[in-house]
Amino acid sequence: MREGMKTKQNMLCPGSVMADRKKKAVVEGIAQAVFGVCASFVILVTASITVYMIGKGASAFWKVGVKEILFGTVWKPTAEKPSYGILYMILTSAVGTGLAVLLSVPIGVLTAVFLAEAADKRLAAVVKPAVELLAGIPSVIYGLLGISLLNPLMYRLELALFRDSPGHRFTGGANLLSAALVLAVMILPTVINISEAAIRGVQPGVRAASLALGGSRIQTIFCAVLPAAKSGIVTAVVLGVGRAVGEAMAITLVSGGCVNPPLPFYSVRFLATAIVSEMGYSSGLHRQMLFAIGLALLIFIMAVNTALTKIVKKGAENGG
Amino acid sequence: MERSKISVRNLELSYGAARALKNVSMEIRGCAVTALIGPSGCGKSTFLKCINRMNDFVEGVRIRGSVFLDGEDIYDRRVDTTLLRKKVGMVFQQPNPFPMSIYDNIAYGPRLHGIRGRQELDGIVEEALKGAAIFEETKDRLKKSALGLSGGQQQRLCIARALAVRPEVLLMDEPTSALDPVSTRKVEELIRNLKKKYTVVIVTHNMQQAARVCDDAAFFLAGEMVESGPGDVLFSRPKDRRTRDYVAGRFG
Amino acid sequence: MVDETTLYHKRKRPAEAFLLSAVYGAASMSVILLAGMVGYVFFKGAGTVSWSFLTTAASVLQKTSGIGGNLVNTLYIAVLTLLAAVPVGVGAAVYLNEYAKPGKLVRLVEFTTETLSGIPSVIFGLFGMVFFGETLGLGYSLLAGAFTLSLMVLPLIVRNTQEALRTVPDSYRMGALGLGASRFYMIRTILLPSAMPGILTGLILAAGRIVGESAALLFTAGSGSRLPKPGAGASDTIRRLWEKAHESGGTLAVELYLQMQNGRYETAFGIGCVLIGIVLCINLLLKLGADRLGNKA
Structure with a gap:
């Protein structure tokens, strides 16, 4: 149906074959771009999770000290003198x-x-x-x-x-x-x-x-x-x-x-x-x-x- | 005349309603190469697999008749099929080495059968590799994966693996169909040597090959064994018209 | 040494009998574990499940302890999550299968998909809390929870769609392109319809994960359990639905966790029954789908 209408249009105004092709190319380009963005989104998500976790988590390592955290055995985060092992x-x-x-x-x-x-x-x-x-x-x-x-x-x-x-x-x-x-x-x-x-x-x-x-x-x-x-x-x-x-x-x-x-x-x-x-x-x-x-x-x-x-x-x- | 190593009596095999082997009887001489020929789908591979009962694993298969190995019916209820397959080894169409080292491939069989000693295994591996004429090519890389070998080498490795359990009979199912001409020539040469110690039964679709390697031959057609006898007789003066047509068609 | 002179001697293999029984034992253990667990949950919880349990919200004033609100929240989150994740996931899969040339980008996308699917849900929860909750200002809301979960189920949808696209024969593509169809037209009219069963499988699997998820929702969607009030007229209903998305809401799984934490096992088992019922339905759906596919092929 749709194809048939298109040909009819084309017959009525002969110049539109070019325009049609151009339009098609634009749609193709947009489609490819949208699909590409979807794929990159996966990368973006993983990257931002990593970045956020580093951003939010690294500061504690910085403030408390890697050694104190990883090798400390006392976990008292809410004590007066907190300890974060x-x-x-x-x-x-x-x-x-x-x-x-x-x-x-x-x-x-x-x-x-x-x-x-x-x-x-x-x-x-x-x-x-x-x-x-x-x-x-x-x-x-x-x-x-x-x-x-x-x-x-x-x-x-x-x-x-x-x-x-x-x-x-x-x-x-x-x-x-x-x-x-x-x-x-x-x-x-x-x-x-x-x-x-x-x-x-x-x-x-x-x-x-x-x-x-x-x-x-x-x-x-x-x-x-x-x-x-x-x-x-x-x-x-x-x-x-x-x-x-x-x-x-x-x-x-x-x-x-x-x-x-x-x-x-x-x-x-x-x-x-x-x-x-x-x-x-x-x-x-x-x-x-x-x-x-x-x-x-x-x-x-x-x-x-x-x-x-x-x-x-x-x-x-x-x-x- | 010497007693046959294997004698097959009235063997029938069917998958569901399809009859794949129809009343096959034949004698197979010891320490000789017997070639099974015939068009594809004629039942020759199925027949071969009856000799070590590999068809047992096929679903819906029914087998009647007897196959005697040194006078014992391998389809008897009392038979230990693992011992049977130890005595009757098999080489497949596609080289199928295990994804392990060359050494472990060869030692696999002996280990299954309870041989653990390092020295004993070393000896068996060397002997088997020499027996399959692949020792020189592999002796420096026994610990390397067998999958790194070429197709022809893999097939000879599989032959060596079969020899390592010291079988009496060796069944070969189109062993060179996946190989290039040079490797094929090497395997054929090996087969001719093997008959000094082993009874070899080989299925092949290549008649020139059958003529080159065999002592005896049997022609299969549509599940029947049409004719068997010494290879030169079967190829030059076949008695049955169907054999004559097939041989002539293939050679001409 | 075994007597090898005769074939008529079956060897005894005690070690093998042991291994064989271990194989059967392990398999039956898996079945018994499942049957035992499911049976126990139903045994303990079936009595709690009633019509009012399913349709009312927990309220001290009205002395009800229902899970109606949580049921609605679960549905909300499932729908919102899939609305967000399915288009992106399908799009990414189409790009990977139909447009991208094998190379660095594809490998990177595949590696990140793999990584994403391995990240524990607690981490998604933390990320969702700071990103959707704080950075985007959604706070504890169904929307924040749904966005978080949509990231979590993304790999599942990408992977299933890719699988489905791979099974579409190349001849379909060639046929359509040969007739002069543009690539996008071909994707819309030939590829996606043929891949639809696979995409649906991914969707159903994702729904299963969403329904069972709790760790990623605890700090994103929170634990509200109010029932939405019916709106007056269509526009009002839509407005209310939209407002509801910005409210906090606990799903069934989250509610189960909270009930369990407070030692109210009776309610917890009741919710457990409902959850297992849903999981059973999802498995049944998948099975039916697979059977239909099998018949088609």
Whole structure:
């Protein structure tokens, strides 16, 4: 219809072919520019987040001192003589994430093996949607389950373990171990999905070669397929780490919330949870410190991402 | 006449409703090269995979009949298929090295079968690489990734990998179809040498190649084994008209 | 040593039986975890969910403890976020796939997309608070929250649109361009319609993230839970809707967090039920979409 009208117009006034073409070129140019702006917007957003975080967070490092912040163990931001050491929080984030990954990766990779290699299609048809749903559950719900279900259980364990140690400060089950468990469940879908994709991506020739050498199905999976999917599985682990380190809402309450060294039955505070639980009442240097913690998190995540790009690149070179 | 290494009796194979092999019976001599020829889709590759039961992994496949290896039916219920595949090795159409080092590729099979000793493995790796005539090219880069090798080298590496588990039979499914002429020549030379120790069954679509490497040959057409016998007889004086047409068509 | 003289001897592999059971064990654990969690939330919360729970706002005066206000806020934020993020995300994907020549710019955009998708939501919250809240003066408002979330879901939309554009066969492009269509015309009439299912997938996934998000909203959209008052007449309604966007408002997930923090688990589980219900619906939508796509192909 529209095309037809255009030709009619063109026939009526012969000079407009040029004008039409010109108009078309202008529209093309504008379209390309608009799309280009959209793409640059992504760069702009990432850059401004980085710049803002540096701008807001670096000043605290400047005022308090890098050493005092990173290696100080006393976090008393609201005291008369405030102290801003976040070493325990850094260690808690590291240990908590490490524990979560240690728990989650074996289960996740084995589940991925089940999904990608299992002979039983009907069982896989139950597990797969379950994993997808697990990935969609909001983190606050993990937190809710953590405090109302996991913490009481943990408290019982704590009571049993420390019955005879009067020095122990009871946490009611809100401790590092609980938080690590919650994180482990939270990163499980990430680990499963990415490992599964990696396992499925292994060349079929690898399986055939191993089977033809007299490998059993299990040997083939664990000795040939998994090593061939190595870089994908490492990607899964790294992304899991990224998710666990940045998670806050699920574990603010579950972890107890006191700044303590990261021991399993201690009430602890993570980097990300410190921001969430203190931002509401913070001001001045304390507030800048929370931005400094955010900056530290951001730098860590970016480092992880860069490492990831390298791993994937290397994996592509090795064909794994 | 010597006893055959492999004898196939009334082998039937079907995927769902499609019959891929129809009542195939044939004898395969030990320490000789047997070539399976025929147009594509005639069932020769399927037949080859029946000899080490690689078809077991294909979904919906049904197999009847028997394949005897040294007098034992490999389709017997009691058979340990991993041991069978250790004895009957396979080389595939596409070179398929593992994404690991050259050394680990060769040592993979022996390790599966429980060999762990460093020295023993070193010996096996060297022997296998020499057996596949690729030792000289790789001895200085055993720790490097196998994926860095050329296509022809990769295929000989795969042959070496198959030899490392000390098989008795070697099945080759169009092993040179993905290779350039020079590499093809090298692999053919290797095949002729291999028959001193191994029973080789090779599927090829290239009849000149079959004529160059084989002692015996079998012609497949539409799931049937039409004719088998010594290679020179099959190629020069085939008994069956269909074989004659195919051979003539290919050579002429 | 195994007897290798005969094939008729199945080897026993205890280690493998163990590994196999580990594989099955891990898989069933994932299922049990999920079923247990979802079941527990429904068990604890289903009793709380009622019509008045869903439609009234929490009020001490009227002695109601409903989440109607939060439900409206969630819808508000979801719509505003998608309105902001979808055009930009789709535009960026079109540029990357259809216009840009491979080179530094593309790599930079892809790297930043990757980075953006890895940034924890707490950081988005901090950024949104200072940029939208303070620099742009939006304070704690639904608008500030929605803008913050739109940055967060941007990578998701870019990535899904790109995937979808990649699956459109080149012959479509060539065909249209060969007929003399301009590139923009081709994109509008051929490419975007063919990529629509993929774009919708991205949109639904983004909606899922928005509904579940809390950390990025806590300091941007705040926690208000008032129900909007119906306006008199169309223009008044629009004015009220616009005003509402500038008010603070907590979504369901934020409200859940606050209830949980104050130890009111009953309400928290009730909200949990609603949230899981929404997530279930979203997964169902995605599944249906995927099935329809599968049938088409």
